[in-house]
Amino acid sequence: MFKFIPAIDRYIFKLVIVPMLGVFALAASLLLLEKMLRLFDFVATEGGPVGIVFKMLASLFPEYASLAIPLGLLLGVLLAFRKLATSSELDIFRAVGLSYTRLLRIPFILTGVLMAANVALVFYVQPVARYTYAQLEYQLRSGALGASIKVGEFTTLKDRMALRIEESADQGRQLKGIFARVANTKGEVLSISAREGNFLATKDSPDTIILRLTDGTIVQDTGGDTQTPRVLSFTRHDLPIDLPKIEEFRGRGDAEREYILPELLRIGWSAETTETKRDASQASFNYRLVEVVMMIMMPLLAVALAIPPKRSTSALGVFVAIVMVVSYHKVNQYGEDVAALGRIDPIIALWGPFVVFAAIILWMYYRVAFVPGGQAIGALETAASKIGKRVSKIFGRKKRGLETAPAE
Numbered sequence: 001m002f003k004f005i006p007a008i009d010r011y012i013f014k015l016v017i018v019p020m021l022g023v024f025a026l027a028a029s030l031l032l033l034e035k036m037l038r039l040f041d042f043v044a045t046e047g048g049p050v051g052i053v054f055k056m057l058a059s060l061f062p063e064y065a066s067l068a069i070p071l072g073l074l075l076g077v078l079l080a081f082r083k084l085a086t087s088s089e090l091d092i093f094r095a096v097g098l099s100y101t102r103l104l105r106i107p108f109i110l111t112g113v114l115m116a117a118n119v120a121l122v123f124y125v126q127p128v129a130r131y132t133y134a135q136l137e138y139q140l141r142s143g144a145l146g147a148s149i150k151v152g153e154f155t156t157l158k159d160r161m162a163l164r165i166e167e168s169a170d171q172g173r174q175l176k177g178i179f180a181r182v183a184n185t186k187g188e189v190l191s192i193s194a195r196e197g198n199f200l201a202t203k204d205s206p207d208t209i210i211l212r213l214t215d216g217t218i219v220q221d222t223g224g225d226t227q228t229p230r231v232l233s234f235t236r237h238d239l240p241i242d243l244p245k246i247e248e249f250r251g252r253g254d255a256e257r258e259y260i261l262p263e264l265l266r267i268g269w270s271a272e273t274t275e276t277k278r279d280a281s282q283a284s285f286n287y288r289l290v291e292v293v294m295m296i297m298m299p300l301l302a303v304a305l306a307i308p309p310k311r312s313t314s315a316l317g318v319f320v321a322i323v324m325v326v327s328y329h330k331v332n333q334y335g336e337d338v339a340a341l342g343r344i345d346p347i348i349a350l351w352g353p354f355v356v357f358a359a360i361i362l363w364m365y366y367r368v369a370f371v372p373g374g375q376a377i378g379a380l381e382t383a384a385s386k387i388g389k390r391v392s393k394i395f396g397r398k399k400r401g402l403e404t405a406p407a408e
Contacts, residue, residue, distance in 0.1 A: 020076025027068035059133035062126040077302035100369040107299040122288040123261035131252040191219040211239040256284035283339035286346040304364035304376040
């Protein structure tokens with residue numbers, strides 16, 4: 001199949017795809033690792049199982065992927081064309097009549113594929129994943145995921161039982177130094193102490209578990225003033241514990257970020273919807289759409305910043321590209337927040353910055369592609385070169401001074 005694709009397109013595809021996938025993997029991994037540290041601390045504090053961390057990270061992956069895809073596309077194309085420029089291959093392509101528009105054929109095809117993937121992410125996968133993450137967090141806080149009883153502290157269950165465990169071993173399967181104080185419906189109070197114990201599940205009632213105690217005593221206080229409490233010793237005793245009932249988690253759609261595309265369109269443009277909810281839905285829809293549409297400008301921005309001045313290997317364009325994309329993303333987030341509050345129309349708040357940013361990119365691309373010797377960031381390149389030379393001179397003088405200084 002690939003033999004029908006021109007050799008130049010196959011070559012550019014190889015140059016683009018490797019750094020693009022590398023940047024995507026690196027960006028997504030860094031975002032997940034930063035969040036994973038917080039999740040481990042949160043899960044440990046709540047006493048939940050370690051495996052839930054990876055489920056929560058999987059729910060966050062679509063959100064981070066939607067951020068990493070445009071960045072990977074931008075840097076993939078930028079690094080590919082920078083390699084062509086610094087190795088003089090770009091000059092050869094231009095000399096044989098290949099324009100920048102022709103060379104960008106494969107990058108734009110990749111952009112179309114990634115835009116389709118990003119549409120699926122931000123309008124369908126991401127809202128459901130966000131709801132799943134909120135659901136897991138709720139279940140973890142409420143104890144529905146089997147959060148363990150904290151060792152060394154009194155835990156109140158059903159307002160009729162107080163339980164304290166001195167030591168836990170084998171990941172909570174083996175308990176030692178157990179004390180329980182239970183009040184029954186007859187007004188009696190049982191004080192139970194045991195050397196060891198472990199929790200067992202019941203088949204008949206999923207809302208009840210059994211705490212099997214080994215080698216202990218039971219002190220039964222009937223509540224009367226004259227009766228002496230009864231003391232019983234046991235080798236094994238089963239203590240039923242009713243699990244607290246957990247309220248059902250809310251339905252999806254508590255926030256606009258959890259709505260999929262058909263729901264956003266229905267709520268945002270419905271006359272029956274309140275003005276506040278309509279503004280928030282329209283802001284969310286335009287924010288997601290403008291983030292996807294901006295990807296079509298990434299190849300042009302990448303080419304404009306990829307080509308350094310002649311006889312230069314400056315990587316200033318890579319830094320400027322990252323700053324521009326991150327800044328634009330933050331401006332869009334601010335625009336969404338302001339539009340959701342109803343202070344400004346979503347079209348102005350989100351599409352206004354898009355028009356300005358797109359105009360800047362088109363101008364930068366025109367300077368590189370159609371102006372002989374033109375540079376998109378020529379002034380920045382010149383300033384950076386002068387600063388670099390001055391810094392080199394300063395450090396060079398210091399180094400020569402240290403070399404010529406007489407030894408004491």
